[in-house]
Amino acid sequence: MRAQLQSLVLVTIAALLLPSGAWAARPCTGETVNFEYRLGDVRYDGPDPSKNNGLATIAASLQTSTGTPVFECVAQWPEQWAGWFEGDNKPVWADCIFTGAADAQDDTVSFAVDWKTKTIYLVHTFGCSDKPGSVGLATGSITLDVTCITSDDNSYCVPEAPEGAVRPTLNIQTKLRQVPTGPASACDEAYSLYHGWVVEGWLREIEMLPGAVPTTPNIVFDSGPSFQIKNVASGDMLSCSSAGKVNGTFAGACEAVDEESSTNAEFQFDTELNMLEITQRWTCGGGKALGIQGVGYMQGSCGRILGTDRFRCTSLPVWFGTGIV
Known part of the structure; x- marks a missing residue:
């Protein structure tokens, strides 16, 4: 599994060569606009002792409601950072790579992880089907209960499952956060959109x-x-x-x-x-x-x-x- 994760991170990823602009749009109006991804395989791997680089790897699969993988998310950072840049107050964002599956509706999907709290944050942007030319941004998060296994040459964590049962279905709910209507002054005190x-x-x-x-x-x-x-x-x-x-x-x-x-x-x-x-x-x-x-x-x-x-x-x-x- 570790080799597969590192392969995703470090070698050429054919999915990146897929043409952009092939996504459908999402609605951006309504009292509440919510979206959902099913969280597929999730795994955290501690540093590989044979590499002596101290890097931890986090990987997750985003799926449709039918279980079709749409985006694969992978990131690496020094273990002591726990997902925060140099362990400070800036999260390390990483892209989720499009698998080429049909009916994807997002232009970009990114995730960040607070490993101290076992929380995954998700952000996606998309064209607005009901506001041509506008781009929507939706955000959400999920906190996981995990089971961690450590040995002399391997340490990893996966979502916890009840004893004798399969892992429960995990979904990340996101909510439309903002739809800029056009350029705005970043110096305007009333301008509070997320940058x-x-x-x-x-x-x-x-x-x-x-x-x-x-x-x-x-x-x-x-x-x-x-x-x-x-x-x-x-x-x-x-x-x-x-x-x-x-x-x-x-x-x-x-x-x-x-x-x-x-x-x-x-x-x-x-x-x-x-x-x-x-x-x-x-x-x-x-x-x-x-x-x-x-x-x-x-x-x-x-x-x-x-x-x-x-x-x-x-x-x-x-x-x-x-x-x-």
């Missing part, structure tokens, strides 16, 4: 020594990532590119596509942990400023560039936010 980003156009080129494999890549060239971000609350769009690397971490800046915008951003990408940290700031009136931060675990699909020893790594759009929602 998060959709990361699009992810591009990174790497070159590995001959004979290297994704689990031990031995990278000799790395361009660092370039990408675009869209703030799903304010509507700001920024273009980001790497400026340099220090001790395995790339740093870069993001410039607003709209030259008259009062916002800018910066990022850091840790190539060892695949962690992308974004900080966005706005210049407000009266000498005031607003800043937000968020962290995402970035996976990618890599394919060889024809006629070269380099690989081009890309990703479908990924959502991550600035806190627990």
Whole structure:
């Protein structure tokens, strides 16, 4: 099982090559707008002693009401973080990868885990069937009772089942949180929508020594990532590119596509942990400023560039936010 999880995380994922834009829309109006995913296989694996990297792996499957897997969710972080960036107050968001199943209705699906409380948080974005051009964002969470098994060479946790019984059906209920009607000023005190980003156009080129494999890549060239971000609350769009690397971490800046915008951003990408940290700031009136931060675990699909020893790594759009929602 551990090898299967690591394979999901570290090697090329064919599902990422599926064309985007194939999803149906969801309604975004009504007194209460709720959605539901069935939670399939869930498993937490502690660090693999043979790898000596201290990384824990969490994986979950999101299914339709009939049990069809629609998204597969996988994330890794240092065990002591327990799902929080550097163990602090920012959750590590990770994308759930589309399986290609028919009738999926979301553009992006992401999850975060508070392993101390055994809580899984889910966020998904989608086009509004009744508000063309608008994007809805829905959030939900579930807290699990788990059974953990530890041995000298293995430790893992799975949802608890009553003695002699199969595991009960687990569902994550989500609720429509917001539907921005258009760009809004992030400096407006009355503006209280939750800030998060959709990361699009992810591009990174790497070159590995001959004979290297994704689990031990031995990278000799790395361009660092370039990408675009869209703030799903304010509507700001920024273009980001790497400026340099220090001790395995790339740093870069993001410039607003709209030259008259009062916002800018910066990022850091840790190539060892695949962690992308974004900080966005706005210049407000009266000498005031607003800043937000968020962290995402970035996976990618890599394919060889024809006629070269380099690989081009890309990703479908990924959502991550600035806190627990």
